[in-house]
Amino acid sequence: MSGAQTDGTTEDAVGGNCAEGSGNCSEALRDLERYLDGELPESDLGSIRDHLAACYPCADRATFEEQLRAIVRERCVERTPPDLHAAIRERLDVMSGDPGPSA
Amino acid sequence: MTSGTGSEVADASDTTERIEVDPAREVDGTLLRTELTDAQRRDLFEQQVMPEVDRLYGAAMRYTHDPTEAQDVVQETVAKAFQSFHQFQQGTNLRAWLYRILHTTYISMYRKKQRRPQEALQESIDDFSFYDEARTGDSAEYEVLETITDEQVKEALADLPEAFRMAVYLADVEGFAYKEIAEIMDTPIGTVMSRLHRGRKALQKALRDYAEDNGLIDSPGGQA
Missing domain, CATH: 1.10.1740.10 (RNA polymerase sigma factor, region 2, helix turn helix motif)
Structure with a gap:
């Protein structure tokens, strides 16, 4: 059950130190969300990039998180009702007291 | 017309x-x-x-x-x-x-x-990890995500408490930065970050449940 001897498996790496000694997984996981959001300060970018390049479990987790965000983004598209643009322009015409450019 | x-x-x-x-x-x-x-x-x-x-x-x-x-x-x-x-x-x-x-x-x-009271999320949501659960099934993790439909994503978002839903939507769909979301929602950046973190976790939990409905992920404790 214990993965203590298997080199580089997820069980070893998550929450502990990487076999490669490239940095601390818990530190990378703590920063991962802000990193993926593009909100991590410049000074912290190097260490997480180095870590993700060296630690497969953390990199795999990061890829999953990115894919998940992409799924949410792609699945959330709405089809605008066909009359909405025209209705808005009509309202703007009334507000500007002007026939408007598309009249 | x-x-x-x-x-x-x-x-x-x-x-x-x-x-x-x-x-x-x-x-x-x-x-x-x-x-x-x-x-x-x-x-x-x-x-x-x-x-x-x-x-x-x-x-x-x-x-x-x-x-x-x-x-x-x-x-x-x-x-x-x-x-x-x-x-x-x-x-x-x-x-x-x-x-x-x-x-x-x-x-x-x-x-x-x-006049809905501001809803909260369960404390336990912080410990949830879709990634860890997706890895326990037979399918590749990305396959699990691919089965999730448009309607399921929309419903999962709809089920989030309003403040969490908006923060997640503005960040993940609209691509706004923390500072912009803070301005849009008129809240401190720290609040935006915690709503995002917990909102995403709750969203993942809901999506995980849909993935289970779609048959691509094992139910907890239900592995053969």
């Missing part, structure tokens, strides 16, 4: 003379706006704001969950934006400005009516 809206939009912007905003005058918004005629201001608004209407509608759908209400919110938002367009400083963040108006418009139109 026989021709498609797509071509109408294109025609309108083609026939409209482009208003060039003189960079030298951008420093002083007052000067710029007093020099625009009403017609020029309308044209500039057309060029800058109307292309955002489809995205605003998408956001309004996530806010209201109802096409009619979403259209009302967008119409009201664009009308308010037009009224205060002279106050918008050219060269600053137009999208954040528009979404701020959308947000306040939604709140004034609908949230007051509902």
Whole structure:
């Protein structure tokens, strides 16, 4: 059950130190969300990039998180009702007291 | 109403003379706006704001969950934006400005009516990891995600408490930065970050449950 001897498996790496000694997984996981959001300060970018390049479990987790965000983004598209643009322009015409450019 | 809206939009912007905003005058918004005629201001608004209407509608759908209400919110938002367009400083963040108006418009139109208490998320949500659960099944993790449908994503978002839902939507779908979301929602950045973190966890949990319904992930403790 214990993965203590298997080199580089997820069980070893998550929450502990990487076999490669490239940095601390818990530190990378703590920063991962802000990193993926593009909100991590410049000074912290190097260490997480180095870590993700060296630690497969953390990199795999990061890829999953990115894919998940992409799924949410792609699945959330709405089809605008066909009359909405025209209705808005009509309202703007009334507000500007002007026939408007598309009249 | 026989021709498609797509071509109408294109025609309108083609026939409209482009208003060039003189960079030298951008420093002083007052000067710029007093020099625009009403017609020029309308044209500039057309060029800058109307292309955002489809995205605003998408956001309004996530806010209201109802096409009619979403259209009302967008119409009201664009009308308010037009009224205060002279106050918008050219060269600053137009999208954040528009979404701020959308947000306040939604709140004034609908949230007051509902009088819903601000919902919270369970503490235990912090420990949830979709990634760890997806790895326990037979399918590759990405396959699990691919089975999730549009409707499931929308329902999972809809089930989040409002403040969490909006933060997640603005970040993950609209791509706004923390600082922009803080401005749009009028909350401190720290609040945005914690809502995002916990909102995403709750969203993942809901999506994980849909993945289980889709048969691509094992139910907890149900592995053969």
